């Protein structure tokens with residue numbers, strides 16, 4: 191099972207895509223083979239969800255997007271309001287108002303020659319928004335997913351900072367391949383000290399004796415869902431800790447779950463062949479899922 195499994199929706203057969211200011215049918219949404227994103231994975235992206243015709247946590251997503259653009263020295267060519275206009279134009283063109291997911295991508299644009307030097311990216315940025323009708327599969331929650339620990343680590347900020355939502359995801363993709371070859375759905379990745387850190391596409395939490403634990407946050411994506419879960423726990427008197435913990439404490443956890451914009455909180459039922467808890471969505475995971483659902487309703491109503 192993929193952690194981004196969604197129920198099939200025939201409305202997705204004919205999508206309209208935002209491509210550099212135009213809305214075009216998906217089979218006409220084409221970019222150059224010289225695009226920096228295609229050639230080098232040189233770009234940044236955000237995954238954002240539409241509920242009740244509102245973009246959930248949009249300010250946080252725009253903050254992270256513009257911060258990443260500064261970090262990799264790309265001028266998006268649009269201000270925050272214009273990015274929001276582009277998102278709304280894509281949603282409107284596709285008649286999407288609820289349970290929809292946008293992948294907003296910005297690359298360094300088209301290169302004059304097929305080499306790495308960013309000065310060869312001469313066209314200005316390429317901006318693409320792909321939106322889909324997207325409801326996470328109920329199987330994800332009912333059956334949970336399985337993880338395998340892999341040798342690929344979440345690295346230090348001075349290699350490829352794990353806080354960058356970069357187009358190049360090779361480290362995470364290799365981690366995912368290793369996990370799948372080991373028979374699991376997704377990879378559990380450790381940090382440079384061997385503490386449990388994150389999965390290849392989501393943040394990771396465990397529950398032990400009524401306490402919710404997640405990594406210190408030093409080596410993982412600064413997930414918006416991760417931060418919302420931590421804040422919801424604090425507001426609802428659920429003890430929550432950002433701390434180092436090892437595989438021993440992970441295998442022995444009562445519950446485990448992953449967080450991300452798409453799946454919210456996805457239960458993890460098995461790690462490296464060890465069953466977690468009762469192999470069902472645990473009581474605290476269930477409670478946090480409900481609190482998060484209420485939060486989404488509140489911020490999008």
Ligand SMILES: Cc1ncc(COP(=O)(O)O)c(C=O)c1O
Nearest residue numbers: 391392393411413414415450451
């Ligand atoms: C590696 C990684 N971890 C975690 C997340 C989840 O972040 P968020 O909760 O902001 O969707 C993402 C999503 O972009 C990711 O790529």
